[in-house]
Amino acid sequence: MTAKRVVAPYVLILPSFVLAALIVIWPVNELAQIASHSVNRFGQLRDFVGMANFRALLDDPNFIASLWRTGIWTLGVVGGAIICSVPVALVLNEDFYGRDLARVIVMLPWAVSLTMTAIVWRWALSGESGMLNSALIEFGIIDSNIQWLAEASTAFPMQILIGILVTIPFTVTIILGGLSSIPDDLYEAAALEGAGRWEQFRHITLPLIAPFLNIALVLNTIYVFNSFPIIWAMTQGGPANSTDILVTYLYKVGFRLGKLGEASAVSLVMFGILLIFTLIYVRLTTARGARA
Amino acid sequence: MHVKKLRKNTFFSLKGVMLAGIGSLALSAGANAGTVRVTVAEYSAKTGPYFEQVAKDFEAANPGIKIQFEVVPWDNLLQKLTTDISANANADLSIIGTRWLVDFVEQGIAEPLDSYLTPEVKGRFIETFLTPSVMNGKTYGLPIAASARAMYYNKDLFQKAGISEPPKTWAELEANAKKITALGNGVYGFGLQGKEVETDVYFYYGMWSFGGDIVKDGKSGLDSKAAIEAASLYKRLIDEGATQPGVTSYAREDVQNLFKQGKVGMMMTAPFLANQIRDEAPNLKYGVAPIPKGPSGDQGTYGVTDSVIMFQNSKNKAEAFKFLDFLFQPKQRIKFTVNEGFLPVTKAEAEDKYFAENADLKVFTSLLPIARFAPVIAGWEEVADVTTSALQRIYLGNGQIEPTLKDAASKANAILKK
Numbered sequence: 037m038t039a040k041r042v043v044a045p046y047v048l049i050l051p052s053f054v055l056a057a058l059i060v061i062w063p064v065n066e067l068a069q070i071a072s073h074s075v076n077r078f079g080q081l082r083d084f085v086g087m088a089n090f091r092a093l094l095d096d097p098n099f100i101a102s103l104w105r106t107g108i109w110t111l112g113v114v115g116g117a118i119i120c121s122v123p124v125a126l127v128l129n130e131d132f133y134g135r136d137l138a139r140v141i142v143m144l145p146w147a148v149s150l151t152m153t154a155i156v157w158r159w160a161l162s163g164e165s166g167m168l169n170s171a172l173i174e175f176g177i178i179d180s181n182i183q184w185l186a187e188a189s190t191a192f193p194m195q196i197l198i199g200i201l202v203t204i205p206f207t208v209t210i211i212l213g214g215l216s217s218i219p220d221d222l223y224e225a226a227a228l229e230g231a232g233r234w235e236q237f238r239h240i241t242l243p244l245i246a247p248f249l250n251i252a253l254v255l256n257t258i259y260v261f262n263s264f265p266i267i268w269a270m271t272q273g274g275p276a277n278s279t280d281i282l283v284t285y286l287y288k289v290g291f292r293l294g295k296l297g298e299a300s301a302v303s304l305v306m307f308g309i310l311l312i313f314t315l316i317y318v319r320l321t322t323a324r325g326a327r328a
Numbered sequence: 329m330h331v332k333k334l335r336k337n338t339f340f341s342l343k344g345v346m347l348a349g350i351g352s353l354a355l356s357a358g359a360n361a362g363t364v365r366v367t368v369a370e371y372s373a374k375t376g377p378y379f380e381q382v383a384k385d386f387e388a389a390n391p392g393i394k395i396q397f398e399v400v401p402w403d404n405l406l407q408k409l410t411t412d413i414s415a416n417a418n419a420d421l422s423i424i425g426t427r428w429l430v431d432f433v434e435q436g437i438a439e440p441l442d443s444y445l446t447p448e449v450k451g452r453f454i455e456t457f458l459t460p461s462v463m464n465g466k467t468y469g470l471p472i473a474a475s476a477r478a479m480y481y482n483k484d485l486f487q488k489a490g491i492s493e494p495p496k497t498w499a500e501l502e503a504n505a506k507k508i509t510a511l512g513n514g515v516y517g518f519g520l521q522g523k524e525v526e527t528d529v530y531f532y533y534g535m536w537s538f539g540g541d542i543v544k545d546g547k548s549g550l551d552s553k554a555a556i557e558a559a560s561l562y563k564r565l566i567d568e569g570a571t572q573p574g575v576t577s578y579a580r581e582d583v584q585n586l587f588k589q590g591k592v593g594m595m596m597t598a599p600f601l602a603n604q605i606r607d608e609a610p611n612l613k614y615g616v617a618p619i620p621k622g623p624s625g626d627q628g629t630y631g632v633t634d635s636v637i638m639f640q641n642s643k644n645k646a647e648a649f650k651f652l653d654f655l656f657q658p659k660q661r662i663k664f665t666v667n668e669g670f671l672p673v674t675k676a677e678a679e680d681k682y683f684a685e686n687a688d689l690k691v692f693t694s695l696l697p698i699a700r701f702a703p704v705i706a707g708w709e710e711v712a713d714v715t716t717s718a719l720q721r722i723y724l725g726n727g728q729i730e731p732t733l734k735d736a737a738s739k740a741n742a743i744l745k746k
Contacts, residue, residue, distance in 0.1 A: 076435050079414025162582070163574045164514060164591060183574020186522075187724060191577075274523055275576035275720035291407035293710045294431065296414075 064307060070300040077294030089301040098277045099302070102285040105192070106261065109281050112196040113263075114256045117203035118249060124204065125211035126241075146205035154269035157198050161185055161270070188278035191271050195279065198266055203259075207252045214248030215241070254317050258310060282306050363394040364648045365419035367409065369402045369634065371473065372600075374667040386654050393647045403525075413437060420642040421652065423472055426460045426633045427702035433463050434706060439640040440466040444649040452656055452674045460701045461635045469635025470652060471673045472664075475598040476692050476699045477533070477629045479620070483613040485515060485593045494594075494617035498537055498561060501594065501620045505570035508593035518565055519583040519595035522575035522723050528715040529630050530580075533596050533619050534558035536628025536700065542711075543703045548740035550715060550733050554622075559722055559729045566723055576720050588612060598632075600669030602688050616691040631699030633673070671696075707743045714739045 071089050074082040093099045128139050145153065160167045161184035169181045185191045218241065226236050264283045267273060273280035273288065280288070282302060290299030368379055376399045383395035398419060400408050406428065412418040424432065432438040445467060450458070453471065461469035481494045489508045495501040505517025521530040532542060540554025549555060565571050572578065572592060584601055586592045588609040596619060605612050621627045636655070638648055654660065658676040665677055671692055672678040683689055702708055718736035721727035 077431050078410055078435055078437060080435070163577055164572060164586060165589065181573065183577050185577035186574030187576065271577075272524055274716075275724060276717040276726070288713070291410060293707075293713060294410070296410075 064304070067300045067304055067307075070296055071298075071304055073297060075295075075297040075300075077296065079296050085297070089297040090305075092298055093301055093305070098280060099285060101277070102273075102280045102282050103305075105279070106281040106283075109192075109196060109199070109267075110257055110261045113199035113203055113260045114253060116196065116200035117207050117256060118252060120200060121204050121207035121211055121252070122245075122249075125208045125215060126237075128208065128212060129215040142208055143205045145202055150202060150263070151265040151269055153202055154198065154266045157194075157266075158185070158270045161194060185271055186275065188275070192279045195266055195270060198270075199260060199263065202266070203256055207256060210248050210252045210255075211245055214245035218244045250317075250321065254314070257313060261310060262306070362392055362644070362647065363396055364421065364644050364651050365396045365398065366636075366651070367398045367400060367405075367412075367419045367422035369405050369423045370399045371402065371668045375399060378664060378667055382655060382660055385660075386651060389654070390650065393650065395651060416641070418639050418641070420644050420648045421636055421638055423634050423636055424469070426469060426471070426635045427704070427708055429461060429463065429468055429635065429637070430704050430706050430708075432637060433468055437640055438468045439638040439642065439645065440468055441470070441638060441649070442466055444645070444652075449653060449656065452676065454673055454675060454678065456631075456696055456699070457633050457671075457673045460633050460704070463704065469637045470656060471633040472636050472655075473634040473668065474632065474671045474673045475600070476631045476671060476695050477529075477596050477598055477619065478691050478695055479594055479596050479617045480587060480601060481594045481615050481617060482587065482590060482592070483615055484590065485511065489593070494615060495620050498534065498620045498622060502561070502565060502568075502570060505565060505593060506568060509569050515591055515593070516572040516586075517570045517593045519586055519592035520562065520565065520571040520575045520578070520723075521580045521583050521595075522578055522720060523582075524579035526580055527719060528712045530596065531558065531562065531715070531719050532630060532700075533628070534561055534622075537620060537622030537626050539622060539624060539626040542700075543705065543744065546744060548711070548737040548744065550718070550740055551730075551737035555733055555737075556730055559719070559733060562719075563722055563725075563729060575723050587614075598669075599671060599689060599692050603669035616688045618691060618695055627698055629695045629699050631696065631701045633701070705744060707746060710743050711740045714743070 069081065070079070072084060072086060074085045074088075076082060124142060128135065128142065132138075159165075163169065163181050163183040163186065166181075166184070168184065169178070172178045173181070182190065184194055222240050223236055226240060231239070262283055264287065267279055267281060267284050268287070271279045273284040277285075282305070286299050286302040286306070289295050289302060366379075368375065370376060376397075379397045379399065383397060386395055387393065396419075398408075405424070409418065409422060409424065429438065450467070457471040457474045458467070461467060461471060479494065485508050486492075486494070486504070488511055489504070491504050491507060495504050501518065508515060508517035521527055532540075535542075535549070535555050535558040538554035538557045540552050540558065541549040543549060544552075566575060572583070572586060578586075580597060583592065583595050584597060584604065587595050587601070588605060590609075590612060602616070605614060619627060619629050636652060638645060638652075642648055656674060658674065658680075661672075661674050661677050662680050662682070664670075665672055666682055671689065672680070672683050677683060678693075705711070714736050718727070718732050721732050722729055
């Protein structure tokens with residue numbers, strides 16, 4: 037009986053484990069193979085070199101800079117998107133004339149390929165013939181063209197803004213799901229007790245959508261951390277690597293410079309960071325779940 | 329040759345990354361004896377239809393051999409080849425940038441063509457363009473596309489600024505550029521590229537004119553007097569407003585667009601800009617002139633070829649070469665070169681009326697004797713990357729010219745030593 041108890045759970049999780057092994061562990065193992073060998077530019081393994089590829093990364097100031105920039109990028113985009121999405125979702129949750137249309141409009145950017153969006157913005161931000169400069173001059177906000185993509189100090193904030201813009205639809209959808217699950221009588225009861233709109237938001241809405249915000253936080257972090265098209269299409273991480281994040285750095289090292297060993301090492305580092313993040317998240321949510 | 333249609337390429341690049349794996353699996357399964365798979369770069373919207381037609385004509389003339397094309401955007405080509413080769417799913421033939429050839433040869437991936445090349449086929453090519461594909465005495469590739477660079481100038485802007493003829497020296501170029509910028513109205517004298525592929529090449533035009541070399545005796549020429557003088561000149565042009573503002577946000581295509589819109593007076597680029605002007609800005613009055621000379625009369629332009637190589641692991645080598653023979657016959661060649669706006673690579677093309685009587689193209693071909701090709705060194709892309717970053721820092725004013733170039737040179741030397 038007890039022996040059965042010990043074996044049964046493992047048998048039951050075996051199928052999921054095999055599946056996970058196929059789609060996660062096998063590629064990671066391949067990456068580790070490449071990362072620990074000297075590799076020619078066509079991915080053919082040569083000598084075993086241990087941690088040399090990782091050491092080469094640590095010696096590259098561009099890698100360290102990209103690592104930090106990835107942090108700013110992820111924090112900026114995910115944080116910005118959530119802060120912007122909550123009010124948008126609240127408005128869209130109200131019953132007003134034309135709400136369906138408004139919802140469609142907010143969701144539309146989601147339907148457009150990320151790369152297309154980034155390219156359109158690349159044109160819009162062009163210094164001499166871009167729409168943004170024309171519009172700002174028209175409104176008298178600036179009097180000479182700003183070269184948005186010429187320097188990281190203007191390019192990177194713009195990229196974060198665009199990142200926020202394209203992340204909003206998905207985040208709004210998740211939050212809307214949360215909002216629609218809150219029963220109206222809670223608000224009616226609160227209103228009877230004299231709670232204002234802010235208090236209602238603070239003490240009813242926010243706690244009840246918290247699990248949904250958590251999901252948005254985790255999924256967005258994973259997507260944004262790995263997001264390639266916006267930065268690549270607009271600046272390719274330039275000028276002088278000043279807008280590189282880890283993915284664009286990885287692409288350059290791997291496919292432009294042909295150093296597949298170092299590129300695999302970067303990708304293992306990225307895998308590690310996301311793994312740690314996910315573990316912390318799972319830990320936090322299960323701890324809270326246990327308490328509740 | 330990076331005739332990249334940016335919009336399209338960047339659009340495809342992501343898809344390419346994701347599909348490369350799946351695509352190569354499917355294709356390798358479908359390939360069998362009698363089918364020759366060819367990976368080609370998409371130079372323009374005309375490339376795909378052109379090769380489709382070639383395949384049809386070839387199959388009609390050679391029953392039993394099937395040709396399968398994979399058209400890949402230029403930006404993605406090296407990445408696709410890398411993925412394919414590492415998965416052992418590469419095609420039989422592929423177009424590559426000739427400057428990548430050294431890696432392909434060193435790793436034993438490219439097959440020498442000498443045993444197939446008859447003197448007749450070899451004799452079809454113009455020597456200058458075949459040489460870059462020859463390594464260690466063996467021919468590894470046949471040049472399929474060639475270009476050199478010259479200076480385009482806007483005749484209307486020159487007239488408005490009271491300039492009678494294109495500059496012959498960089499000093500004249502500087503003076504002219506300032507005059508054109510002084511016209512105001514969002515018009516600038518010299519279009520300077522400061523972003524993405526070939527940013528380094530745009531700098532070499534100046535460096536060569538001051539007598540510099542990219543690599544000399546196995547060492548980088550980036551810290552030479554010529555490089556410093558050229559960088560100082562470019563930086564001065566930027567500071568004087570003689571170039572368009574924000575150069576580091578301009579890829580070559582962006583500068584070309586400014587030229588087509590009549591917003592810059594001069595720029596250096598390849599013959600294909602003439603085709604684009606013909607199609608997109610037919611009213612633009614422009615001329616083509618040689619790259620200006622430096623103070624002591626030095627001058628240089630950039631020559632580029634793309635080659636078709638055969639893979640060492642191909643199972644249909646005889647059929648593949650039969651196809652190459654067909655591809656390099658005058659009928660196919662002329663159509664391709666006219667479509668894409670390249671320079672003729674075979675003698676028969678050069679004699680064709682279209683090329684022999686084209687004044688713009690004559691300027692380009694006249695520059696061939698001073699054309700320099702990318703040095704055949706492993707790690708060239710990395711050197712280019714180091715150079716581009718250094719230049720961007722100088723253009724932005726984030727780095728002093730001399731120390732930045734010295735630092736870049738020592739990095740380049742470390743790469744060259746490997």
